[in-house]
Amino acid sequence: MSTEIVEKPISVLLVDDHPLFRRGVFAVLSADKRIRVVGEASNGKEGVASARKLDPDVILMDIQMPEMTGLEATVVLQKEMPRCKILMLTISEKDEDLFNAVKFGARGYLLKEVDPDEIIAAVLQVASGEVRLTTSMATKLLGEFKSRGEKKGGEQALSPREGEVLQYVARGHTNKEIAGTLFISENTVKVHLRNILDKLHMKNRAEAATYAAKMGLV
Amino acid sequence: MSTEIVEKPISVLLVDDHPLFRRGVFAVLSADKRIRVVGEASNGKEGVASARKLDPDVILMDIQMPEMTGLEATVVLQKEMPRCKILMLTISEKDEDLFNAVKFGARGYLLKEVDPDEIIAAVLQVASGEVRLTTSMATKLLGEFKSRGEKKGGEQALSPREGEVLQYVARGHTNKEIAGTLFISENTVKVHLRNILDKLHMKNRAEAATYAAKMGLV
DNA sequence: GTGACAATAACCCAAAAGGATTATTAGAGG
DNA sequence: CCTCTAATAATCCTTTTGGGTTATTGTCAC
Numbered sequence: 001m002s003t004e005i006v007e008k009p010i011s012v013l014l015v016d017d018h019p020l021f022r023r024g025v026f027a028v029l030s031a032d033k034r035i036r037v038v039g040e041a042s043n044g045k046e047g048v049a050s051a052r053k054l055d056p057d058v059i060l061m062d063i064q065m066p067e068m069t070g071l072e073a074t075v076v077l078q079k080e081m082p083r084c085k086i087l088m089l090t091i092s093e094k095d096e097d098l099f100n101a102v103k104f105g106a107r108g109y110l111l112k113e114v115d116p117d118e119i120i121a122a123v124l125q126v127a128s129g130e131v132r133l134t135t136s137m138a139t140k141l142l143g144e145f146k147s148r149g150e151k152k153g154g155e156q157a158l159s160p161r162e163g164e165v166l167q168y169v170a171r172g173h174t175n176k177e178i179a180g181t182l183f184i185s186e187n188t189v190k191v192h193l194r195n196i197l198d199k200l201h202m203k204n205r206a207e208a209a210t211y212a213a214k215m216g217l218v
Numbered sequence: 219m220s221t222e223i224v225e226k227p228i229s230v231l232l233v234d235d236h237p238l239f240r241r242g243v244f245a246v247l248s249a250d251k252r253i254r255v256v257g258e259a260s261n262g263k264e265g266v267a268s269a270r271k272l273d274p275d276v277i278l279m280d281i282q283m284p285e286m287t288g289l290e291a292t293v294v295l296q297k298e299m300p301r302c303k304i305l306m307l308t309i310s311e312k313d314e315d316l317f318n319a320v321k322f323g324a325r326g327y328l329l330k331e332v333d334p335d336e337i338i339a340a341v342l343q344v345a346s347g348e349v350r351l352t353t354s355m356a357t358k359l360l361g362e363f364k365s366r367g368e369k370k371g372g373e374q375a376l377s378p379r380e381g382e383v384l385q386y387v388a389r390g391h392t393n394k395e396i397a398g399t400l401f402i403s404e405n406t407v408k409v410h411l412r413n414i415l416d417k418l419h420m421k422n423r424a425e426a427a428t429y430a431a432k433m434g435l436v
Numbered sequence: 437g438t439g440a441c442a443a444t445a446a447c448c449c450a451a452a453a454g455g456a457t458t459a460t461t462a463g464a465g466g
Numbered sequence: 467c468c469t470c471t472a473a474t475a476a477t478c479c480t481t482t483t484g485g486g487t488t489a490t491t492g493t494c495a496c
Binding site (some may be wrong): 176 | 481482483484485486
């Protein structure tokens with residue numbers, strides 16, 4: 001047995017709806033021997049499927065994507081595969097997105113305008129179990145948690161399906177339309193919506209739509 | 219083959235504030251022998267300077283950039299170097315950006331989510347003097363110009379009262395509640411809401427609520 | 437294998453929202 | 467003075483939503 005320890009490269013899955021951007025990230029990450037890009041996906045849904053199949057160490061995830069956003073995908077994957085570290089790589093500088101990403105289990109938050117070097121450092125860092133945030137982000141988060149410190153008792157997370165339904169509601173679709181899109185009965189949509197309203201302590205779909213928009217789900 | 223006519227490659231300048239994205243585009247374009255990337259810039263100001271120096275055939279330009287946006291740069295360059303074709307490559311699906319880009323002289327409008335192949339085709343097409351738009355964009359442009367002819371400019375602004383009603387809608391208030399708050403009849407609230415939906419081309423209050431949240435009204 | 441939970445679905449009923457039309461009044465601006 | 471518009475309001479009718487209840491299935495964890 002050799003005394004040299006051969007490290008297995010960190011496997012990375014890219015989830016972003018822009019093929020061109022993916023290619024850029026791919027080029028940057030592939031230039032580093034400690035990292036290996038094992039797959040790509042172009043929306044949250046595909047991302048979840050790929051993650052299940054590939055079981056990557058790190059997922060680089062965009063937030064704003066068609067079909068299923070990065071936030072929703074993060075919710076799903078955190079529950080399913082807690083070993084897998086999710087690093088948000090997004091254009092959004094909105095505080096709301098940052099808070100939600102962290103709340104839903106992301107291990108880091110990078111803006112797309114970062115330097116190539118930075119992204120490599122971030123991948124290595126989250127792979128090793130650390131969290132990657134800029135100091136200004138960390139400050140924002142601390143302030144946020146302090147201000148809602150004791151209140152957090154009742155908050156229940158939405159299930160993936162509920163998140164999906166909520167998206168369509170926010171886009172102005174009726175229950176019947178949503179049922180048609182998701183191939184389920186209108187009754188089921190109504191049940192989902194009722195559960196959503198109960199969990200969010202809200203009164204009707206318009207209020208829930210506002211919530212969804214603010215959370216960046218649409 | 220010595221009889222083959224050797225075409226000079228199309229020279230391309232990339233202007234985008236995301237190094238990672240630039241790298242992706244560079245990789246894609248460099249893989250095609252008919253195209254040669256001759257320079258990169260990370261904002262509109264740098265882009266204009268580089269364009270003056272390099273005189274590229276085609277400029278791939280982002281819209282949202284620090285210092286000087288792609289739209290501003292397009293205005294400057296169109297006046298100075300009309301031979302140089304500008305192709306917007308942006309994340310923005312906003313009609314307004316599309317309209318402005320075309321108005322300011324862009325020869326094409328691509329969304330960043332396009333396939334690599336598409337971007338090569340678009341560069342070749344605008345280099346040859348054609349215009350590159352999706353059919354849905356062309357339709358939007360036509361509709362815009364037609365409606366400018368007869369009415370004042372497409373979107374009608376909400377009246378103050380309508381804005382007020384929309385806020386309450388986004389907060390999840392019912393028509394009856396809004397009527398009570400504003401000391402008007404429920405019928406009037408319904409009229410306001412109908413006018414809001416008509417003006418925004420929306421279908422129901424949930425969709426309007428999403429719009430309000432995105433606009434920062436709530 | 438039991439218990440928890442997500443997703444599915446059905447039924448009923450009341451309340452709310454949506455769509456169309458018509459009309460009155462107060463102000464602003466020509 | 468006349469016109470245009472925002473804001474007000476009513477009536478009629480249809481569709482959608484919201485609220486409560488019950489039940490079946492599949493999966494995952496313990």
